[in-house]
């Protein structure tokens with residue numbers, strides 16, 4: 001078996017990618033994730049200006065330099081309306097994140113450049129059709145964003161999604177969507193995938209970029225306090241219901257609205273500032289514990305939850 005492209009699995013304490021989150025993940029978040037033995041990541045559009053992005057890349061490079069085997073990732077919008085695309089791709093080649101997760105467009109737009117420095121391209125997908133297209137386009141790995149995810153959420157159950165995708169794709173699979181415990185990380189492996197993509201579980205950590213109102217709401221929210229709707233941005237997103245209500249939405253009568261447009265993603269970025277994204281795993285957040293403490297708990301749960309099932313499964317199917 002060849003080593004799958006992507007994070008150095010053996011250097012990780014658990015197969016977890018701390019997922020990139022708009023207005024949540026910054027350089028400290030990435031560095032602390034790596035220090036905790038997980039894969040850190042951030043979406044490049046979080047850096048408001050190009051100069052900020054260069055500064056963030058510099059800080060991450062310096063912050064992980066003393067961590068042997070540390071892996072970090074970025075997510076990058078590859079949609080045609082994203083005006084910073086070409087400039088960001090040049091920076092990516094300079095700073096060499098281990099994984100580039102492509103969102104909202106074909107992974108082929110970055111493949112040659114990322115492969116050129118030895119990095120891996122994973123495509124963020126929410127349907128079997130998109131997974132197949134991304135695999136055909138040469139993506140090294142696929143991030144299956146499933147039902148219950150925070151932010152821009154999928155609609156599919158991971159139980160069906162992973163199996164369908166495994167019929168035509170034997171590369172690294174990442175599963176996101178309400179994975180909030182080490183037991184759930186283990187379950188992702190049992191399903192036959194390689195990494196869990198955990199976002200919501202880490203938002204309340206002090207290393208994130210969010211304000212205290214958001215943190216407090218996360219701590220007191222549970223599964224029933226999350227609403228998925230396309231009414232706010234035009235695509236299906238999971239939000240804390242209380243923040244929707246505060247912003248004037250009636251969760252009982254939400255209409256579909258809006259359209260996808262990333263031309264102003266570095267501007268005021270309403271509504272993400274006032275309406276707080278969170279997935280169905282929010283109930284696991286019981287404090288604003290540090291990222292290191294949350295990671296320790298996840299690793300402990302993961303270890304307690306059993307053996308290396310995924311490796312056995314891979315050996316069985318010969319991938």
Ligand SMILES: Cc1cc2nc3c(=O)[nH]c(=O)nc-3n(C[C@H](O)[C@H](O)[C@H](O)COP(=O)(O)O)c2cc1C
Pocket residue numbers: 019020021022023024043075103124145148149150151152176177178179197198199200201276277278279280281
């Ligand atoms: C507040 C928030 C913002 C997000 N922003 C982004 C983003 O900018 N780019 C991206 O690729 N995914 C984004 N996501 C999705 C995550 O990368 C990931 O798919 C998701 O958090 C996994 O589900 P979970 O939140 O239930 O763990 C966001 C998620 C949340 C909760």
